[in-house]
Amino acid sequence: MNKSILKKVFLGVLIVGGFIVYYMMENLNSNQLPDAFVFGNGRLEMTEVDIATKYPGRVKEVLVQEGDMVSKGQLMAKLDTKELEAKLKQTKAMVEQAVQQKEYAKAIVAQRKSELLLAKKNLERSKSLYINKNISLVQLQQDETKLISSNAALEAAKAQVVSADASIEAAKAQVETIKVNIEESNLFAPIEGRVLYKLVEPGEIVGSGTKLYTLLDLSDTYMTIFLPTADAGRVAINTQARIVVDAMPNMPIPAFVSFVSPEAQFTPKEIETEKERAKLMFRIKVKVDFKMFNGGFKNAKSGLPGISYVRLDDSTPWPNYLQVKKNNKIVP
DSSP: OOHHHHHHHHHHHHHHHHHHHHHHHHHHHHTOOOTTEEEEEEEEEEEEEEEEOSSOEEEEEEOOOTTOEEOTTOEEEEEOOHHHHHHHHHHHHHHHHHHHHHHHHHHHHHHHHHHHHHHHHHHHHHHHHHHTTSSOHHHHHHHHHHHHHHHHHHHHHHHHHHHHHHHHHHHHHHHHHHHHHHHTTEEEOSSSEEEEEEOOOTTOEEOTTOEEEEEEEEEEEEEEEEEEHHHHTTOOTTOEEEEEETTOTTOOEEEEEEEEOSSOEEOOTTTSOHHHHTSEEEEEEEEEOTTTOOSOOTTOOTTOEEEEEEESOTTSOOOGGGOOEETTEEOO
16 A cells, blocks of 8 residues: 555544544533533432232232333222121111111100000099098009109110110111221222332232232432532522433433422432542432423333433523423423
8 A cells, every 4th residue: 555545544534533523522512511500310210109908808809910000090909808798788787677676666665655644644543532532642652653663664765766776876887887898998099100019919818008019100200319519509499400311311301309408418329429429418309390291201210310400590591402392392
């Protein structure tokens, strides 16, 4: 190969290298953050919601699996309710029995009233006869005692009616309790989210408070970052932010600061370098703003690493690579 060819090759390499360096510098400058922004590394986190049993029993059906999306109010699992249904029939029979006892007590009250009325008439007649000395004092006193006894018997009969009413109400309360127990043997999703863990299988015996599922609340997705004192002191609640996860580098997620720790602490070792860990840092919670989010977030997963950018000055526009569009308009 002659010298002229070598010179041409060398010149070509220099030109290509120059273009590469220029492109890298331009790209670096375009992604360089202004002073009005701070950022920190972290991982996406989502609030976990446990679905647990209130009462012990046998798992009858498991209706959703790990990774499934569930809507609020969706039926997730059923416990066997045969025993509860038998108790419900028994308790309903107790209600009917108490009603019949009340009817019997009311009949006794009517009988006691009739006896009391008769005792009053007999006493009035005995008084007239005693005045005319047609009966003895003993007979008069016996009729007076019968009146007192009849009045007491009436009050006792009325008390039995009240007692029967109480028995009816108690039995009805038991019926309602068992109905609630049967209803709560069906476990429903309290939120819309994704099933993270399924911890039981059909046929298993579970105790009270046994956890059956763990759900991820996608509506409460956030990233925890740590900022040094100088930056954290300028961050306020509801400050606008952007989250960029490594898996979706071209899709900045609108967010806002939902929490700023009131106390400084050392940064966890998995977040920053050893030099950075030597500094006191403040924990910042950056939460996804679903009111602004215009994309499908159901594919997001807890644990994805990324970066949270916080804007300290609302008058400063977001850089191009952090801009978010909603309805084809750039969100300020």
